[in-house]
Amino acid sequence: MQENLPVIVIGAGPIGLATAAHLRERGLEVLVLEAGDSAGAAIAQWSHIKLFSPWRFNIDAAARRLLETPSEGYAGGWEAPRITKLPTGAELVSEYLQPLAAHPELSPRIRYGHRVAKISRVLADGRGADKARTAHRDEAPFLVRTETPGGPVDLLGRAVVDASGTWNQPSPVGRAGIQAIGEAQARERGFIICGLPDPLGADEQELAGKKLLVLGAGHSAANTVIALGRLQKKFPD
Incomplete structure (x- = not known):
């Protein structure tokens, strides 16, 4: 059953979308859950900041191949920015993340407005694996509960990759x-x-x-x- 489930990636930022590109390149199904209403929503909040690394270190290899290679329903034509330039957050979003998220290979696999609230396991018979139960837990699919504008939505996945970052989780002052x-x-x-x-x-x-x-x-x-x-x-x- 798990082989028919997607790998759930939390976050549609640089790491989340790159992960999705690698998974699709390997023929694995993927579902990206983004709390914001667009790719790179957290980066958009610091769009005025210039990154400390040039473009060459900010474009994932699998993502580049996806963007540069024509495929069914996609003509290609994406041109990478000058690799030595230091992009701003706004440029990282507009010149890389938005085109990547709009690619027909990833676009239908991204759900916006889905904030992950809980992650657990669900047994093969549909019963939840409570916190005290360990038998066969490692074989059970993941249950991911999300908060959406329409209410809670539960999703099943064969694995979960947390690429949500730390933007909303600052270090304590203490x-x-x-x-x-x-x-x-x-x-x-x-x-x-x-x-x-x-x-x-x-x-x-x-x-x-x-x-x-x-x-x-x-x-x-x-x-x-x-x-x-x-x-x-x-x-x-």
Whole structure:
């Protein structure tokens, strides 16, 4: 029974769509579940950010073959961007993810507006394998419960690949990987902003005139500090 079920991929971002391309190249059925309403929905939220790696490292080999090879119902003609260029999030979506998601090999296998809420197993006779049951559990199909605009939808799969990323799961401010005391309340009140703000664009008025603390020391933090420095020149107070 499992051989007739699809591999369920969670997320229609770069990893999820590349996984789907590899699975289809091997003749395996796949179902991609995307919480947003389009491919790369999370990336679209930081579209102003320029990636730290050039195009050559951001285009999957199987995805490239799929986009460049004409097939039934697909004339091909996709041209890869200049491999040495550093794309923005917006360019990654428009020039790569959207054409890949629209390809006739993947398009009918992507379901948008499907947020995965639970993953479990279901036995061959249709009964659920509760948390305490282990007998034959490894042979049972996966049961994936999704939240959709029309209500919960349960789907069966032979395997599950989680490519949902960490965009909506930021690292805690507190040490040892747990939230600091009062952190949850601070997030709810907007004192802590997660993700990649746009100080020179959409978030200008929200950030101007405030004392700001940047947590983190990676590329994203460095770029945020640079942008905030330019914001401070525009709003000296």
